Amino acid sequence: xxxxxxxxxxxxxxxxxxxxxxxxxxxxxxxxxxxxxxxxxxxxxxxxxxxxxxxxxxxxxxxxxxxxxxxxxxxxxxxxxxxxxxxxxxxxxxxxxxxxxxxxxxxxxxxxxxxxxxxxxxxxxxxxxxxxxxxxxxxxxxxxxxxxxxxxxxxxxxxxxxxxxxxxxxxxxxxxxxxxxxxxxxxxxxxxxxxxxxxxxxxxxxxxxxxxxxxxxxxxxxxxxxxxxxxxxxxxxxxxxxxxxxxxxxxxxxxxxxxxxxxxxxxxxxxxxxxxxxxxxxxxxxxxxxxxxxxxxxxxxxxxxxxxxxxxxxxxxxxxxxxxxxxxxxxxxxxxxxxxxxxxxxxxxxxxxxxxxxxxxxxxxxxxxxxxxxxxxxxxxxxxxxxxxxxxxxxxxxxxxxxxxxxxxxxxxxxxxxxxxxxxxxxxxxxxxxxxxxxxxxxxxxxxxxxxxxxxxxxxxxxxxxxxxxxxxxxxxxxxxxxxxxxxxxxxxxxxxxxxxxxxxxxxxxxxxxxxxxxxxxxxxxxxxxxxxxxxxxxxxxxxxxxxxxxxxxxxxxxxxxxxxxxxxxxxxxxxxxxxxxxxxxxxxxxxxxxxxxxxxxxxxxxxxxxxxx
Numbered sequence: 001x002x003x004x005x006x007x008x009x010x011x012x013x014x015x016x017x018x019x020x021x022x023x024x025x026x027x028x029x030x031x032x033x034x035x036x037x038x039x040x041x042x043x044x045x046x047x048x049x050x051x052x053x054x055x056x057x058x059x060x061x062x063x064x065x066x067x068x069x070x071x072x073x074x075x076x077x078x079x080x081x082x083x084x085x086x087x088x089x090x091x092x093x094x095x096x097x098x099x100x101x102x103x104x105x106x107x108x109x110x111x112x113x114x115x116x117x118x119x120x121x122x123x124x125x126x127x128x129x130x131x132x133x134x135x136x137x138x139x140x141x142x143x144x145x146x147x148x149x150x151x152x153x154x155x156x157x158x159x160x161x162x163x164x165x166x167x168x169x170x171x172x173x174x175x176x177x178x179x180x181x182x183x184x185x186x187x188x189x190x191x192x193x194x195x196x197x198x199x200x201x202x203x204x205x206x207x208x209x210x211x212x213x214x215x216x217x218x219x220x221x222x223x224x225x226x227x228x229x230x231x232x233x234x235x236x237x238x239x240x241x242x243x244x245x246x247x248x249x250x251x252x253x254x255x256x257x258x259x260x261x262x263x264x265x266x267x268x269x270x271x272x273x274x275x276x277x278x279x280x281x282x283x284x285x286x287x288x289x290x291x292x293x294x295x296x297x298x299x300x301x302x303x304x305x306x307x308x309x310x311x312x313x314x315x316x317x318x319x320x321x322x323x324x325x326x327x328x329x330x331x332x333x334x335x336x337x338x339x340x341x342x343x344x345x346x347x348x349x350x351x352x353x354x355x356x357x358x359x360x361x362x363x364x365x366x367x368x369x370x371x372x373x374x375x376x377x378x379x380x381x382x383x384x385x386x387x388x389x390x391x392x393x394x395x396x397x398x399x400x401x402x403x404x405x406x407x408x409x410x411x412x413x414x415x416x417x418x419x420x421x422x423x424x425x426x427x428x429x430x431x432x433x434x435x436x437x438x439x440x441x442x443x444x445x446x447x448x449x450x451x452x453x454x455x456x457x458x459x460x461x462x463x464x465x466x467x468x469x470x471x472x473x474x475x476x477x478x479x480x481x482x483x484x485x486x487x488x489x490x491x492x493x494x495x496x497x498x499x500x501x502x503x504x505x506x507x508x509x510x511x512x513x514x515x516x517x518x519x520x521x522x523x524x525x526x527x528x529x530x531x532x533x534x535x536x537x538x539x540x541x542x543x544x545x546x547x548x549x550x551x552x553x554x555x556x557x558x559x560x561x562x563x564x565x566x567x568x569x570x571x572x573x574x575x576x577x578x579x580x581x582x583x584x585x586x587x588x589x590x591x592x593x594x595x596x597x598x599x600x601x602x603x604x605x606x607x608x609x610x611x612x613x614x
Contacts, residue, residue: 023046023047024046024106025045026043026045027044027045028209028322029042029321031108031110031111032083032108032110033110033112033113034087034088036113036324038320038321038358039080040080041078041318042079042108043255044076044078045250046075046104047075048074048075048098048099049074049075049096049098049104050070050075050077052068052099053068054077054079054095055094056094060092061084062083062085062086063082063092065080065082066082067080071256073253073254073255076256089110090109091108093107094106113328114328114331117359119359119360119361120359120362122333122359122362122363123184123234123334124437125437125472125474125530125531125532126183126532127183128469128477128521128524129182129184129185130177130180130182130184130477130479131187131441131444131476132478133165133187133188133479133498134167134169134188135165135201136479136500137169137479138165138169138170138501138503139163139164139165139169140166140167144214145162145166146162147213149194150192150213150214151195152194152196154214156500160197160495162200162214163200165500166216167211167216168220170185171227173503175231178232178233180477180518180522181519181521181522181524181525182477183232184234184235184333184334185233185234185236186236186336188202188238189201189203189205189238190202190221190237191205191207191210191212192205192207192213193205193206193212194207195246195304196247201445201494201498203240203243203305203338204246204304205240205245205248206245206247206249207248208319209322209325221330222329222330222331226331229331234333234334235330235333237330237336238335238338239322239323239335239338241337242338242339242340243301243302245306246305248306251306255314258312259309259314260307260309261307261308262299262300263306269303273303274295274299275300275302275303276298276299276301277292278296278342279292279295280342280369280370280375281370283296283388284375284378284384284388286386297344301339307342310343310348310351311347316350319351320354320355324358327355334362334363334365335355335363335364335365336365336366337352337364337365337367340367340395341368349388349389352366352390353391356391363393363394364392364394365396366379366390366396367395368395369398370399371398371399373425374431376397377395377431377432379392379395380393380438382433393437394438394439394474396439397438397439397441399425399428400426400440400471404421404464404467405453405454407420407422409455417541417564418563419540419546419561419563420539423539426535435473437474438473438474440475441475444476446497449481449485450478451481451484451485452497456484460606461513462516463563463606463607465517466561466608466609466610467561469521469524469530470548470550470557470610471535472535475524479501482514482517483506483511484510484513485502486499516590519589519590520589520590520610527555529552529556529557529612532552533551533556534550535548535550536548536549538574543568544563544564545561545563545564546561546563547560554614555614556578556581556586556613557613558575558586558610558613559608559609559610560603562603562604562607562608566605567602567603567604568605569600570601570602572597572601583614585597585613586612588611588612589611589612590610595613
């Protein structure tokens with residue numbers, strides 16, 4: 001062969017190598033499963049791949065390509081993959097042919113689902129949820145306090161900095177959580193947050209499919225879930241479909257101009273930034289102006305939190321798959337959704353419905369920060385009078401939190417005693433479709449510490465926990481509140497409220513409070529009346545005593561909150577409509593003291609009593 005022919009052959013081989021060079025740098029979701037109800041839409045990112053033709057091996061039965069969508073960005077391709085129920089799990093070959101003739105091959109894993117995955121159980125009224133912030137909870141591996149992949153490094157002395165808590169720290173303290181009486185854990189977001197500062201909270205996601213390297217790895221997260229399950233703990237994942245972070249990998253090359261709302265914010269700052277007006281009531285306000293609605297839904301939650309456009313079908317499907325992927329891959333028991341009403345209302349409802357279509361029993365609780373029951377209940381899943389259905393089975397009961405804290409800290413009158421605020425809040429439960437599934441709490445990572453709100457009063461703390469453990473709904477405790485933890489300087493603010501858990505450094509008074517909480521919630525785990533029972537309450541009178549019952553069949557729990565200044569002698573006749581339904585003998589669940597409904601029973605001022613009758 002002549003030199004010129006050899007040169008031509010070499011050039012042809014080189015050209016072929018170039019044409020088959022793989023420009024794909026990311027495919028999401030990372031894998032999928034056979035037998036899912038959720039459609040699979042691959043988001044493929046690579047150089048100039050828009051308009052590509054996509055194919056799979058035609059001899060493989062049950063696997064085919066559906067709609068292929070290109071956007072205004074030539075570096076993205078969205079590919080619908082159709083998976084037959086009889087397709088065997090395995091690794092399958094895909095082929096892309098770009099508009100300029102390049103051949104791109106890639107493999108994709110379709111795995112086998114866990115047995116019974118679609119019907120997985122979730123958390124509910126029989127559970128007690130323990131909320132923790134991973135960075136502040138426990139440092140189990142000091143080697144990952146900082147990471148070469150993350151911009152912000154560890155700085156424990158900085159209140160708003162990274163302190164080193166991680167997944168291993170959670171694993172190391174699972175027994176402590178179990179001994180408290182909790183049955184589920186809710187860590188704030190563990191996915192990668194790569195902002196330059198103030199990244200510890202995790203709510204500005206930089207990669208929806210990656211655990212933050214300062215917390216550990218994806219595999220360690222899955223190990224944590226498995227270990228939690230082995231100890232009888234369920235795991236709830238905190239998700240943020242409303243916004244991501246400015247450090248998200250796609251911010252340098254957005255999938256489309258419609259991917260986020262107000263993309264021009266990326267080049268703005270200060271007063272020019274179009275932020276949300278936080279006017280969540282505009283969703284159900286029949287008089288709301290369109291400009292106010294748009295500002296709530298499309299405005300950025302913060303300067304580092306671009307607003308996701310859930311009205312766009314591609315964005316919504318991406319976020320649906322993200323949620324389903326984590327539930328399936330990590331074997332999760334439920335979801336908590338951040339800033340639920342800040343999203344496009346139809347888009348977030350479709351997102352929720354799609355997840356529930358995949359997992360019909362999966363509980364999803366939405367953060368719906370309203371002080372009144374009417375506004376809060378609008379977002380619970382039943383159809384409203386305007387036709388809206390969020391498909392959300394649970395919301396966070398902010399109205400009851402505000403009412404309880406006010407009742408325990410602010411004076412009332414003889415006509416309207418302070419504990420009547422709790423009664424009046426619960427009297428509006430008819431607005432909820434299922435108040436037994438509402439998340440009940442007295443503090444979380446966005447509110448002042450319970451001990452701060454109650455002035456560190458041990459009596460009020462115990463009253464608050466007595467209510468939390470016996471109230472209708474799903475109780476949630478915030479890490480450290482069981483010890484009466486508060487900020488070092490007594491001030492409030494996110495950094496002060498999210499203090500490090502001082503393991504091994506608790507005072508005697510803190511240990512005493514923790515023992516009370518532990519006894520209460522450990523008892524609760526075995527109380528059918530609290531987990532499943534009806535809720536009946538009696539209106540507080542001028543003595544400022546609130547009494548309510550939880551009853552199921554022949555079991556009953558009587559809760560007495562004495563917010564007055566005098567001892568309270570129980571008037572058994574006043575409650576006979578309830579007490580006649582179960583045995584006349586009972587006991588105080590904390591002290592073990594025996595109780596009879598035909599004998600005097602005294603509740604000291606500023607204390608609570610929980611009496612159990614079987």
